[in-house]
Amino acid sequence: MAFSLTGEQEREFEKILARYPNKMAACIPVLHLCQGANGNWVSDEVITFVADRLGLSTAHVAGVTTFYTLFNRHKPGEHQVWVCRTLSCALRGSDKVLAHCKKRLKIEEGETTKDGKITLRTAECLASCGSAPMMQVDKSYHEDLTIERVDEILNRLLES
Numbered sequence: 001m002a003f004s005l006t007g008e009q010e011r012e013f014e015k016i017l018a019r020y021p022n023k024m025a026a027c028i029p030v031l032h033l034c035q036g037a038n039g040n041w042v043s044d045e046v047i048t049f050v051a052d053r054l055g056l057s058t059a060h061v062a063g064v065t066t067f068y069t070l071f072n073r074h075k076p077g078e079h080q081v082w083v084c085r086t087l088s089c090a091l092r093g094s095d096k097v098l099a100h101c102k103k104r105l106k107i108e109e110g111e112t113t114k115d116g117k118i119t120l121r122t123a124e125c126l127a128s129c130g131s132a133p134m135m136q137v138d139k140s141y142h143e144d145l146t147i148e149r150v151d152e153i154l155n156r157l158l159e160s
């Protein structure tokens with residue numbers, strides 16, 4: 001089924017275009033808009049839509065979505081948990097945080113729980129090194145993590 005934007009989303013699309021010197025420069029924010037409008041993932045139909053509207057090839061748009069990890073090429077769970085694994089977080093125990101998430105959720109990195117609630121991912125530095133180890137849950141940061149804090153966070157997500 002072809003992807004399209006609502007009237008309000010079309011107005012947002014036009015506002016994004018107005019902020020950039022050319023259409024190609026607007027590709028990332030337009031993809032964010034369309035991903036949000038498509039249930040938080042970028043389908044082939046979304047890629048075709050963005051390519052058509054921005055005058056780009058579908059290969060270019062697909063390349064952007066696979067380069068940047070915040071674009072989902074498959075429908076994710078209701079919540080996304082990103083465990084940072086870069087140096088500061090690694091030195092302060094991100095491996096234990098990730099291992100605990102996998103055990104609690106009974107999934108591997110990149111997978112979604114059977115009930116569709118949580119997708120578990122890893123991320124490179126999320127620029128919160130001073131409060132390592134940390135993870136991002138949807139759009140919120142959770143910092144200075146302990147295993148107890150991780151359990152509280154996961155419990156809240158699983159019960160939501």
Ligand code: FES
Pocket residue numbers: 084085086087088089090124125126127128129132134
């Ligand atoms: S290394 Fe984890 S936020 Fe920078």
